[in-house]
Amino acid sequence: MIIKKMTVGIHEANAYIIHEEGINEALIIDPGDGKKTIVKYLDKNxxxxxxxxxTHYHYDHTSVANGLKKKYNCPIYAHKKELEGLGDPEINQSTTMHSNLISITPDIVLSDGDIINLGxxxxSVIHTPGHTPGGICLKVNDTNVIFTGDTIFSDDLGRTDLAGGSEILLKKTISNKVSQWTDETIIYPGHGETATMQEVRKKDVPFLNKKK
Structure with a gap:
């Protein structure tokens, strides 16, 4: 598996292109900006x-999704509890923080446990509410890799003070789901650096069980 990380936009969000050696199909996770850079990489390869x-509805993770969909005629996936936020520029913050209003209608609506196939x-879709109601993480089966969006970073958790955020739900997510991930799990977060869960556990991350 090849993972191409691109840090894009003024908030330095991470977009990830996933593909396999010798197979000309790819997925992108959270294209928040940098359409030209993304297209250049896809075309070059x-x-x-x-x-x-x-992974969630905030504009810094979604702003070029509609443009990429139009160019490549491919579906947009998102959790069913993100539909309102994706469609509403007030909720997804694009009214005040972005030059263009963003409204997205997913083509494929996800639930916890769903599988997205790529070659x-x-x-595997892991519903991880808290940062937003329908936030998700994505585990690549038969690997230790999990894409975590803004649920958890290498040294902190996603904020819960924006529209749809809930500290109570995030605490449950971290305590009941994320804490079960092994030390060998490698997280690819929506901002910042990649890390193993062993490294994350060494930080003072709220609600995270220190045991592996």
Missing amino acids: KLQLKGIVL NLKL
Whole structure:
């Protein structure tokens, strides 16, 4: 599996392009900006974009999703509890923080436990509410890799003070789900650096069980 990380936009959000050696299909997770850079990488590597997966509705993770969908005629995936926020520029923060209002209607609506297929890869959907109601993480089956959006970073958790955020739900997510991930799990977060859960556990991250 090849993971191309691109840090895009004024908030330095991470977009990830996933593909396999020798297979010309790719997925992108959270294209928040940098459309030209994304297209350049796809074209250079002769990749067909087969889907756009949004971990949550905030504009810094979604702003070029509609443009990529139009160019590559591929579906947008998002959790069913993100529909309102994706469609409403007030909720997704694009009214005040972005030059263009963003409204997105996903083509494929996800639930916890769903599988997104890409060639030989299977991405399992983990519903991780708290930062937003329908925030998700994506585990690549048969690997230690999990894409975490803004649920958890290498040294902190996603904020809960924006529209749809809930500290109570995030605490449950971290305590009941994220804390179960092994030390060998590698997280690819929506901002900042990649880290193992062993490294994350060494930080003072709220609600995270220190045991592996």
